[in-house]
Amino acid sequence: MDETLKNELSKQGILTTTLQELYNWGRTNSIWPLNFGLACCAIEMIATTMARYDLARFGAEVFRPSPRQADLMIVAGTVTKKMAPQVVRLYNQMPEPKYVISMGACAISGGPFKQGYNVLKGIDRYIPVDLYIPGCPPRPEALIDAFMELQKKIDAQQLTGENRPRHLNAGQPSEFPVPRFGEHDLEPARNPAIWKPPLVQIAQTGTDESGSH
């Protein structure tokens, strides 16, 4: 439908919409997160749901204790290698459409514990992450910002066509392989179908991880 005609009609008090807009409007305003926290970021997540920051304004205060009723997984905290299979399994048990917010430095990359032998260096090695919130821990405002970004993302999703989201595409998987807690590391150490880190030329940037030349 023509956008100008639609605006003109709405000025006259006539609401026009499409099935896609209606569908996305409903989904945008009822994102139910999984009641699930891993470390200190979860405290910020809990604070976000409480009266001061009030996530209920976005229709997302219903933290579900069961993955079968949740739309959104907020990976809030350090994912240890012992915990990673459980996180992936919980993600697999969520029904489509499902989204993941990687909250805090630990969930993104391992954060301050990146060098730890038992810390997973980013949950995006196993499950597709929609939004990353940097911070240690991120403020509740940052989580709300991520929520609003996710709402924008859901609102823009197409019902049909090539760019339609994963849950409407029969060819794309809903479950991802659960890693095994092996003798020395998780097996496999990453899911190459999901984890595609950008190639960085360390020789050109001139610094290594420790910050020295």
Add this chain to the structure above:
Amino acid sequence: MTNNIYLPVIVLLLAAVAFALSTLLLAWLWARFFSPHKPGPSKNAIYECGLESVGDAWIQFKSGYYLYGIIFLIFDVEAIFLLPFAVAFTGFSAAESIAMLVFLLLLVEGLIWAYQKNVLVWT
């Protein structure tokens, strides 16, 4: 036109049922035409948890646990009787004291029986 004061209630009831059913039907139709069915081993698992369930739910408790629990319950109740008995002890007549003693001895006899039957041995 005598008893149609309930007519609005019936209409509302039908509307409520129709609303609930139509929502479910719409969701079903939506899933049918737009959302592809994607089952999987984790998703279809009976127990929704990060951990896989281990073992069988039909486990057996030792019968000794049952006897142990019963004996505990009896002496728990006895303690409740003993407390007022101890408080009012000085005001009792001989007959009342003997009655209480019989009660105590009966229970102690039960305990001795349980001891001889090896119920209290937890292996």
